[in-house]
Amino acid sequence: xxxxxxxxxxxxxxxxxxxxxxxxxxxxxxxxxxxxxxxxxxxxxxxxxxxxxxxxxxxxxxxxxxxxxxxxxxxxxxxxxxxxxxxxxxxxxxxxxxxxxxxxxxxxxxxxxxxxxxxxxxxxxxxxxxxxxxxxxxxxxxxxxxxxxxxxxxxxxxxxxxxxxxxxxxxxxxxxxxxxxxxxxxxxxxxxxxxxxxxxxxxxxxxxxxxxxxxxxxxxxxxxxxxxxxxxxxxxxxxxxxxxxxxxxxxxxxxxxxxxxxxxxxxxxxxxxxxxxxxxxxxxxxxxxxxxxxxxxxxxxxxxxxxxxxxxxxxxxxxxxxxxxxxxxxxxxxxxxxxxxxxxxxxxxxxxxxxxxxxxxxxxxxxxxxxxxxxxxxxxxxxxxxxxxxxxxxx
Ligand code: ZN
Numbered sequence: 001x002x003x004x005x006x007x008x009x010x011x012x013x014x015x016x017x018x019x020x021x022x023x024x025x026x027x028x029x030x031x032x033x034x035x036x037x038x039x040x041x042x043x044x045x046x047x048x049x050x051x052x053x054x055x056x057x058x059x060x061x062x063x064x065x066x067x068x069x070x071x072x073x074x075x076x077x078x079x080x081x082x083x084x085x086x087x088x089x090x091x092x093x094x095x096x097x098x099x100x101x102x103x104x105x106x107x108x109x110x111x112x113x114x115x116x117x118x119x120x121x122x123x124x125x126x127x128x129x130x131x132x133x134x135x136x137x138x139x140x141x142x143x144x145x146x147x148x149x150x151x152x153x154x155x156x157x158x159x160x161x162x163x164x165x166x167x168x169x170x171x172x173x174x175x176x177x178x179x180x181x182x183x184x185x186x187x188x189x190x191x192x193x194x195x196x197x198x199x200x201x202x203x204x205x206x207x208x209x210x211x212x213x214x215x216x217x218x219x220x221x222x223x224x225x226x227x228x229x230x231x232x233x234x235x236x237x238x239x240x241x242x243x244x245x246x247x248x249x250x251x252x253x254x255x256x257x258x259x260x261x262x263x264x265x266x267x268x269x270x271x272x273x274x275x276x277x278x279x280x281x282x283x284x285x286x287x288x289x290x291x292x293x294x295x296x297x298x299x300x301x302x303x304x305x306x307x308x309x310x311x312x313x314x315x316x317x318x319x320x321x322x323x324x325x326x327x328x329x330x331x332x333x334x335x336x337x338x339x340x341x342x343x344x345x346x347x348x349x350x351x352x353x354x355x356x357x358x359x360x361x362x363x364x365x366x367x368x369x370x371x372x373x374x375x376x377x378x379x380x381x382x383x384x385x386x387x388x389x390x391x392x393x394x395x
Contacts, residue, residue: 186341190378194350195388196220196370197319199249199288201356202227202235205364209356210238212364216371219243219383221317222356223288226251226272233279240280245383247286247317248272258290259298265305269312286384287316294318294393302394317384318393319353325363326355333365340370351384351391 198209201224213220222239224246239246250258251272258268269287276284287309289295293302293316309316321343323336331339344350354363374381382388 186345186373186377188345188377188379190380192344192348192350193380193382194344194352194374195382195384196352196354197223197288197317197384198354198356199223200225200253202232203357203360204231205358205360206235206356207238208364209367210235210242210244212367212371213244214242216375216381218371218375218381219245220381221245221247221286221384223247223249223286224272224276225249225253226275228275236276236279240282243383245286245385246276246280246282246284247288247384248276248284248314249288250290251275253290255290255295255297259295259300259305261300262304262308265300266308269308269314285314285386287314288318289316292318292393306394315386315390316392317351317388317390319351320347320391321350321352323352323354323363323366325360326353331362333362333369336362336366337369340366341373344374349389 196218198206198220201209201222206222209220219242222244224236224239227233236246248269251268252258258265273284276282289302289305291297293306295302298305306316321340323340323343324331325336340352340354343352354360354367356363371381
């Protein structure tokens with residue numbers, strides 16, 4: 001009996017132990033499922049989000065010259081300008097539907113007067129752009145597109161000859177209300193100075209840009225990247241021989257490489273500086289930061305890079321006018337023209353940011369009317385030199 005009881009107790013003890021073990025395993029499984037796994041997932045997601053944020057910042061810098069946060073900061077004329085351009089583009093659809101041309105004409109005139117009084121960049125830019133958009137008409141845009149799709153033919157003509165879209169329309173007796181407005185809108189006093197700058201070249205369009213500049217006897221500034229093919233070498237030479245300014249825009253234009261450390265920045269800078277010196281015999285002293293000096297994607301403090309440039313006696317230039325050719329919006333040549341002109345209109349001294357890449361055909365198409373309008377009105381269009389007061393975005 002006694003033996004049987006002991007055996008039963010033993011069995012119950014074993015089964016209880018077994019149950020305790022089961023409960024322990026269950027608790028461990030629950031802890032793993034509800035605590036450890038979510039924690040690990042959170043950590044993984046945190047790093048994932050960080051890397052995505054970085055990618056977004058890089059894309060934003062590529063398109064707007066500023067990170068997402070920086071895009072909405074005030075006092076950032078060029079970026080604000082780009083943002084306003086986008087806002088108004090979406091607004092134009094409504095305006096086109098309204099077809100309220102007479103009112104718009106009055107508005108534009110009023111706004112022109114207001115612009116003269118109001119020198120605040122943002123306000124003025126917004127108004128000018130709004131007036132631009134308000135007088136937009138789809139058919140007219142199409143018509144002008146057709147006219148402007150002949151930059152090569154036009155560029156072959158002499159500077160004195162009429163080759164401009166607006167003038168062509170006049171000559172053909174097709175002068176529209178919008179053309180009137182455009183002409184009226186861009187009458188500047190000739191005390192203005194404009195510096196046209198082209199980033200990211202050489203490209204297949206560099207030769208066309210140089211031809212157009214020659215036609216109008218205008219000198220510009222090219223912030224180039226590093227290329228070693230025969231054509232690009234020829235373009236570096238042509239820029240210098242043509243009396244234009246040749247500046248450095250980094251060898252690689254790769255944010256990860258350039259802004260990784262001061263050492264990497266120096267390496268990239270020196271590589272292009274040496275290349276340009278070997279090709280042209282000229283030591284470049286102008287620099288434009290990829291993404292502008294106001295970018296904040298780099299691991300390295302931009303001030304360190306600026307100190308390095310100072311030490312090398314290199315001056316960096318940002319911009320205060322954009323034509324919008326790097327905003328990710330596919331602007332027509334007319335829109336690029338009006339974007340640039342609206343910016344030039346509100347500044348006494350404009351440094352205009354444009355891009356010279358294989359995809360910026362519309363920028364080349366918009367250049368002819370820009371050059372024509374500026375030169376016809378006797379505005380100083382000059383290359384950047386060490387005597388020019390730099391425009392700097394960095395705080
Ligand atoms: Zn660039």
